[in-house]
Amino acid sequence: MIGKLKGTIDEIGEDHVVVDVHGVGYVAFCGAKTLAALGGAGEAVILFIETIVREDMIRLYGFSSAAERDWFRLLQTVQGVGSKVALAVIGTLSPGDLANAVALQDKAMVARSPGVGPKVAARIVAELKDRAPAFSGADAEESFGLKRDIGGGTASAPIADAVSALTNLGYARDQAANAVAAAVKEAGADADSAKLIRLGLKKLAR
Incomplete structure:
Protein backbone atom coordinates (compact mmCIF):
# COMPACT_ATOMS: atom_id res chain seq x y z
CA MET A 1 0.00 0.00 0.00
CA ILE A 2 1.23 3.49 -0.84
CA GLY A 3 0.77 6.07 1.92
CA LYS A 4 2.86 8.98 0.69
CA LEU A 5 4.51 10.20 -2.51
CA LYS A 6 7.49 12.55 -2.65
CA GLY A 7 8.76 13.52 -6.06
CA THR A 8 8.30 16.02 -8.87
CA ILE A 9 5.21 16.98 -10.86
CA ASP A 10 5.21 15.41 -14.30
CA GLU A 11 1.81 16.69 -15.41
CA ILE A 12 -1.45 17.99 -13.96
CA GLY A 13 -4.79 16.92 -15.41
CA GLU A 14 -8.34 18.02 -14.74
CA ASP A 15 -8.78 15.66 -11.80
CA HIS A 16 -5.32 14.17 -11.24
CA VAL A 17 -1.60 14.75 -11.04
CA VAL A 18 1.23 12.53 -12.23
CA VAL A 19 4.07 12.44 -9.71
CA ASP A 20 7.48 11.30 -10.91
CA VAL A 21 9.25 9.34 -8.18
CA HIS A 22 12.69 8.23 -9.37
CA GLY A 23 11.48 7.75 -12.93
CA VAL A 24 8.17 6.08 -12.09
CA GLY A 25 5.03 8.12 -12.75
CA TYR A 26 2.22 7.69 -10.21
CA VAL A 27 -1.27 8.95 -11.09
CA ALA A 28 -2.99 10.42 -8.02
CA PHE A 29 -6.56 11.69 -8.20
CA CYS A 30 -7.00 14.90 -6.22
CA GLY A 31 -9.68 17.38 -5.20
CA ALA A 32 -9.89 20.85 -6.71
CA LYS A 33 -8.23 22.58 -3.72
CA THR A 34 -5.26 20.21 -3.76
CA LEU A 35 -4.74 20.57 -7.52
CA ALA A 36 -4.99 24.36 -7.31
CA ALA A 37 -2.27 24.46 -4.65
CA LEU A 38 0.22 22.46 -6.69
CA GLY A 39 3.04 24.09 -8.61
CA GLY A 40 3.91 23.47 -12.23
CA ALA A 41 5.64 20.62 -14.04
CA GLY A 42 9.08 19.86 -12.64
CA GLU A 43 8.34 21.29 -9.18
CA ALA A 44 8.69 19.24 -6.01
CA VAL A 45 5.56 17.83 -4.44
CA ILE A 46 4.57 15.76 -1.43
CA LEU A 47 1.17 14.07 -1.35
CA PHE A 48 -0.47 11.98 1.36
CA ILE A 49 -1.98 8.99 -0.40
CA GLU A 50 -5.02 6.81 0.14
CA THR A 51 -4.74 3.61 -1.87
CA ILE A 52 -8.01 1.96 -2.87
CA VAL A 53 -7.78 -1.58 -4.25
CA ARG A 54 -10.66 -3.18 -6.11
CA GLU A 55 -10.96 -6.30 -8.20
CA ASP A 56 -10.50 -4.42 -11.45
CA MET A 57 -8.22 -1.53 -10.44
CA ILE A 58 -5.86 0.12 -8.00
CA ARG A 59 -6.43 3.86 -7.60
CA LEU A 60 -4.42 6.44 -5.68
CA TYR A 61 -6.00 9.54 -4.14
CA GLY A 62 -3.70 12.41 -3.19
CA PHE A 63 -4.05 15.02 -0.44
CA SER A 64 -1.99 17.97 0.72
CA SER A 65 -2.25 16.95 4.40
CA GLY A 137 -7.28 18.51 16.75
CA ALA A 138 -6.88 18.09 20.49
CA ASP A 139 -6.63 21.83 21.14
CA ALA A 140 -9.91 22.44 19.34
CA GLU A 141 -11.88 19.63 20.96
CA GLU A 142 -13.53 21.75 23.66
CA SER A 143 -14.50 24.45 21.16
CA PHE A 144 -15.73 21.83 18.73
CA GLY A 145 -18.00 20.26 21.32
CA LEU A 146 -19.50 23.62 22.22
CA LYS A 147 -20.17 24.48 18.58
CA ARG A 148 -21.83 21.10 18.14
CA ASP A 149 -24.15 21.94 21.05
CA ILE A 150 -24.95 25.29 19.43
CA GLY A 151 -25.67 23.64 16.09
CA GLY A 152 -27.81 20.97 17.70
CA GLY A 153 -29.84 23.45 19.72
CA THR A 154 -28.69 22.04 23.06
CA ALA A 155 -26.44 24.91 24.13
CA SER A 156 -27.46 26.97 27.17
CA ALA A 157 -29.64 30.06 26.68
CA PRO A 158 -26.83 32.62 27.31
CA ILE A 159 -24.59 30.89 24.76
CA ALA A 160 -27.35 30.61 22.15
CA ASP A 161 -28.34 34.26 22.77
CA ALA A 162 -24.74 35.40 22.35
CA VAL A 163 -24.36 33.57 19.05
CA SER A 164 -27.68 34.99 17.85
CA ALA A 165 -26.65 38.52 18.83
CA LEU A 166 -23.36 38.29 16.95
CA THR A 167 -25.00 36.91 13.82
CA ASN A 168 -27.54 39.76 13.99
CA LEU A 169 -24.58 42.14 13.93
CA GLY A 170 -23.58 40.71 10.56
CA TYR A 171 -21.05 38.04 11.49
CA ALA A 172 -21.28 34.61 9.87
CA ARG A 173 -22.76 31.93 12.10
CA ASP A 174 -19.51 29.99 12.13
CA GLN A 175 -17.52 33.10 13.10
CA ALA A 176 -20.00 33.86 15.87
CA ALA A 177 -19.86 30.29 17.18
CA ASN A 178 -16.06 30.31 17.19
CA ALA A 179 -15.98 33.62 19.06
CA VAL A 180 -18.53 32.54 21.66
CA ALA A 181 -16.74 29.21 22.13
CA ALA A 182 -13.53 31.13 22.87
CA ALA A 183 -15.44 33.49 25.17
CA VAL A 184 -16.89 30.59 27.17
CA LYS A 185 -13.43 29.09 27.55
CA GLU A 186 -12.21 32.40 28.99
CA ALA A 187 -15.22 33.42 31.10
CA GLY A 188 -16.61 30.03 32.08
CA ALA A 189 -19.82 28.21 31.25
CA ASP A 190 -21.81 30.24 33.84
CA ALA A 191 -21.14 33.62 32.16
CA ASP A 192 -24.22 35.59 31.14
CA SER A 193 -24.99 36.47 27.52
CA ALA A 194 -23.87 40.12 27.89
CA LYS A 195 -20.39 39.06 28.98
CA LEU A 196 -20.16 36.45 26.25
CA ILE A 197 -21.19 38.99 23.63
CA ARG A 198 -18.64 41.50 24.88
CA LEU A 199 -15.82 38.94 24.92
CA GLY A 200 -16.97 37.51 21.60
CA LEU A 201 -16.73 40.93 19.94
CA LYS A 202 -13.20 41.33 21.30
CA LYS A 203 -12.25 37.97 19.75
CA LEU A 204 -13.75 38.99 16.43
CA ALA A 205 -11.98 42.33 16.45
CA ARG A 206 -8.52 40.75 16.62
Missing part, protein backbone atom coordinates in the same frame (compact mmCIF):
# COMPACT_ATOMS: atom_id res chain seq x y z
CA ALA A 66 -2.88 13.91 6.56
CA ALA A 67 -5.99 15.64 7.94
CA GLU A 68 -7.54 15.79 4.45
CA ARG A 69 -6.83 12.10 3.97
CA ASP A 70 -8.40 11.29 7.35
CA TRP A 71 -11.56 13.18 6.40
CA PHE A 72 -11.63 11.40 3.03
CA ARG A 73 -11.63 8.07 4.86
CA LEU A 74 -14.21 9.21 7.40
CA LEU A 75 -16.60 10.62 4.80
CA GLN A 76 -16.78 7.25 3.08
CA THR A 77 -18.23 5.67 6.22
CA VAL A 78 -21.39 7.71 5.60
CA GLN A 79 -24.18 5.88 3.78
CA GLY A 80 -24.24 6.80 0.10
CA VAL A 81 -20.83 8.51 0.11
CA GLY A 82 -18.19 6.93 -2.09
CA SER A 83 -14.74 8.09 -3.10
CA LYS A 84 -16.07 10.47 -5.77
CA VAL A 85 -18.36 12.36 -3.38
CA ALA A 86 -15.79 12.34 -0.58
CA LEU A 87 -13.18 13.82 -2.92
CA ALA A 88 -15.64 16.50 -4.05
CA VAL A 89 -16.24 17.54 -0.43
CA ILE A 90 -12.51 17.60 0.36
CA GLY A 91 -11.95 19.56 -2.83
CA THR A 92 -14.41 22.23 -1.70
CA LEU A 93 -14.00 22.49 2.08
CA SER A 94 -10.82 22.57 4.15
CA PRO A 95 -10.61 20.18 7.14
CA GLY A 96 -11.39 23.13 9.44
CA ASP A 97 -14.41 24.20 7.39
CA LEU A 98 -15.70 20.64 7.29
CA ALA A 99 -15.22 20.22 11.05
CA ASN A 100 -17.16 23.43 11.64
CA ALA A 101 -19.93 22.37 9.26
CA VAL A 102 -20.36 19.10 11.14
CA ALA A 103 -20.17 20.82 14.53
CA LEU A 104 -22.81 23.38 13.55
CA GLN A 105 -24.85 20.80 11.60
CA ASP A 106 -24.55 23.15 8.62
CA LYS A 107 -25.67 20.91 5.76
CA ALA A 108 -25.86 23.90 3.40
CA MET A 109 -22.09 24.36 3.64
CA VAL A 110 -21.45 20.72 2.78
CA ALA A 111 -23.99 20.89 -0.08
CA ARG A 112 -21.77 23.50 -1.78
CA SER A 113 -19.61 20.60 -2.95
CA PRO A 114 -20.22 19.54 -6.58
CA GLY A 115 -22.51 16.53 -6.84
CA VAL A 116 -23.54 16.65 -3.18
CA GLY A 117 -27.27 17.14 -2.76
CA PRO A 118 -29.18 18.25 0.34
CA LYS A 119 -30.01 14.68 1.44
CA VAL A 120 -26.41 13.47 1.25
CA ALA A 121 -25.17 16.65 2.97
CA ALA A 122 -27.70 16.10 5.77
CA ARG A 123 -26.50 12.52 6.24
CA ILE A 124 -22.87 13.63 6.37
CA VAL A 125 -23.36 16.18 9.16
CA ALA A 126 -25.74 13.89 11.06
CA GLU A 127 -23.68 10.69 10.91
CA LEU A 128 -20.34 12.37 11.64
CA LYS A 129 -21.42 14.63 14.50
CA ASP A 130 -20.17 12.23 17.19
CA ARG A 131 -17.01 11.11 15.41
CA ALA A 132 -15.53 14.23 13.82
CA PRO A 133 -13.97 15.76 17.00
CA ALA A 134 -11.07 13.33 16.71
CA PHE A 135 -10.19 15.01 13.44
CA SER A 136 -10.44 18.61 14.64
